[in-house]
Amino acid sequence: MRIVDIREVTKPIASSIRNSYIDFSKMTTSLVAVVTDVIRDGRPVVGYGFNSNGRYGQGGLIRERFRDRIINADPGSLLNETETNFDPHRIWDAMMSNEKPGGHGERSVAVGTIDMAIWDAVAKIEGKPLFRHLADIHGREANPRVFVYAAGGYYFPGKDHSSLRAEMRSYLDRGYNVVKMKIGGVTIDEDRARIEAVLDEIGNEAQLAVDANGRFDLETGIGYAKMLREYPLFWYEEIGDPLDYALQAAMAEFYDAPMATGENLFSHQDARNLLRYGGMRPDRDYLQFDCALSYGLVEYLRTLDVIKAAGWSSRRCIPHGGHQMSLNIAAGLDLGGNESYPDLFQPYGGFPDGVHVEDGHITMPDLPGIGFEGKSDLASVMKELAE
Missing domain, CATH: 3.30.390.10 (Enolase-like, N-terminal domain)
Structure with missing residues (x-):
């Protein structure tokens, strides 16, 4: 072999x-x-x-x-x-x-x-499907039902509030009950208007998360926090530089609602430092480590050990990336869910054909391996490389 x-x-x-x-x-x-x-x-x-x-x-x-x-x-x-x-x-x-x-x-x-x-x-x-194999080797019960949220709301040339609202409405129509949009690429007043447009569109049908992609210094992050705490957001994501743990820790003094970060930390040592020095709160905040960017699942297992040792539940992990690998980890190792890109980064984003979102969750199909072959557009690209 x-x-x-x-x-x-x-x-x-x-x-x-x-x-x-x-x-x-x-x-x-x-x-x-x-x-x-x-x-x-x-x-x-x-x-x-x-x-x-x-x-x-x-x-x-x-x-x-x-x-x-x-x-x-x-x-x-x-x-x-x-x-x-x-x-x-x-x-x-x-x-x-x-x-x-x-x-x-x-x-x-x-x-x-x-x-x-x-x-x-x-x-x-x-x-076996990877999620069942992972559950078996770790003595767990696999749970094929996984929470997913729709990541979008990017800045795009000519994209006005009506286009943003229509995008978010399309996610709700496809079964999502948490949606995410980008902030920090325009002025705070413009972002406020964008947020209010989305909240007006989704009403009580879904929750909204916002993502600054590490853009803010402390003063700007605090300014946004004071604005954002007026709204019932799912989380406030990646406020400042991913390695500025002091900034992240300071934000807890100004933002009581959930925060999320971790997609740009690439090792279990980085994860440990975030939990030691970043002021993250295990009762409400979320960790977004992405195995595909951080040495793979072998290292992610070490990261889960670090999380457990720090008193965190694996359910507070909702990985970045929107790929089927993290879906399998979520279903096999009891994570809190996974990011999803319904329309972006194709054919790599999304789910196998026939998998639909219902009440913010998908059910993993019993496909061998990660299940890539079940997504026809992706399978054709992969087969071309293999042959």
Whole structure:
């Protein structure tokens, strides 16, 4: 049993949308296929992965560093103890050999992308959906019903309040009961008007979350907090620089309602520092660590250990990224839910064909692996890379 090839292609996910910090006009993602010599249904098992939006494709790091460490490793060293499957933890160790600690940067995205494909292959070899495999190996009961919220509300050329309202209405029509919009890309008065337009549209049918994408300094973050606390928001997200724990801690003095952050922290050490120094409150706040950006599920399991040790419930984790990998983790390891992009970053966002949102939740289908093959537009792109 061995991994015979790891293939990467950099794909565009460009769009005219922007948040408070970046536009997506040149955004890319890495798509990876891990090809094995294990045969199922007459064909080699192939695991697939890709990195989340907001970070660019990682082709250089994947091809020049991490791929060859796996391919050149002793095949037996990458297997589990019974030699019946690959061991993602041992493969992770092989990828990270000769890497210094700290300085996570872009390498965490490259490793996370390959790690996703490894777990996809492992679950396919087991003949199970990944979420059921995760529940089994961790002694849990899988829960296929997962909370999802609709992420949108980006700034877009010519997008007025009526367009914003129509977008949010479309999410409600598709079954969502929590929606999210961007703030911080215009003046505070303009954002107030945008927020009020959305709240007027959704009424008591849904809740609204807002996301500053790390744009604010402390003074601006406080100014927004004083404005936002007038409204019944689901959360106030990523207020300042993700590594400015003092700013995040200070915000709790001005904003009593839920806050959320963590999508741009890339290791369990970063997560531990956030919980130690960021003033996050386990009774109301949310953690958004994204395995695809932070060294993959192997590292995410360490992060969950850190969260537990700090007295937090895994239910306070609602990952960033809107991908099926985090959906599987949520269903298998009892997270609080997952982000969703109903219309954006296709074909990588969204759910398998036939999966619909009902009362803010989806039910995971029983598809082998992560379930990518159940999404026809994504499956065709992946198959092209594998073959």
